[in-house]
Amino acid sequence: MTSTTLAAGLPIEHREQLMRNAREVSFDVGTRLFEEGRHADRFWIIRTGSVALDLRVPGRRAAVIESLGHGELVGWSWHFPPYLWQLGAEAATPVRAYEFDADTVRAICAADPEFGRTIAVWVGRVVAHRLQSARVRLLDLYAPYGSGSGSG
Numbered sequence: 001m002t003s004t005t006l007a008a009g010l011p012i013e014h015r016e017q018l019m020r021n022a023r024e025v026s027f028d029v030g031t032r033l034f035e036e037g038r039h040a041d042r043f044w045i046i047r048t049g050s051v052a053l054d055l056r057v058p059g060r061r062a063a064v065i066e067s068l069g070h071g072e073l074v075g076w077s078w079h080f081p082p083y084l085w086q087l088g089a090e091a092a093t094p095v096r097a098y099e100f101d102a103d104t105v106r107a108i109c110a111a112d113p114e115f116g117r118t119i120a121v122w123v124g125r126v127v128a129h130r131l132q133s134a135r136v137r138l139l140d141l142y143a144p145y146g147s148g149s150g151s152g
Helices: 012-019 102-111 113-142
Strands: 023-027 032-034 042-048 051-055 063-068 088-091 095-101
Touching (some): 012 113, 095 102, 102 113
Antiparallel strands (some): 042 095, 051 063, 051 088
16 A cells, blocks of 8 residues: 555544545546646545546647556645646546545644644655656656656
């Protein structure tokens, strides 16, 4: 389990505090959760299914950067101003997830600095992981010799 999953990323007391604000949702295959450049006002933690993260590439089809599954955070742009999605996301399979309102979670973070720091570190680890995944995937897709990682 990577440190980007909810269980590995947050201590139990902060996980429970976050989960008190969860709402259960589901998405059919092909449902767009969000579009790059639009307002980021919520985020999700996947219960079942998978979500494909994608990146617009001018003159080409959107490139799938990463596939997310059980326990993983979908969406980090809600945490950083100007709160605009940096990627797009689509349900690759039927998805059941916990949904969180970004304003509510940011308010809790502001009111409880320890919780806020824990969330910020967790989201930061997710961002770093996604950046590396995007780099490797784009090199695999578009560089003359790929990333050299053997993952393509």
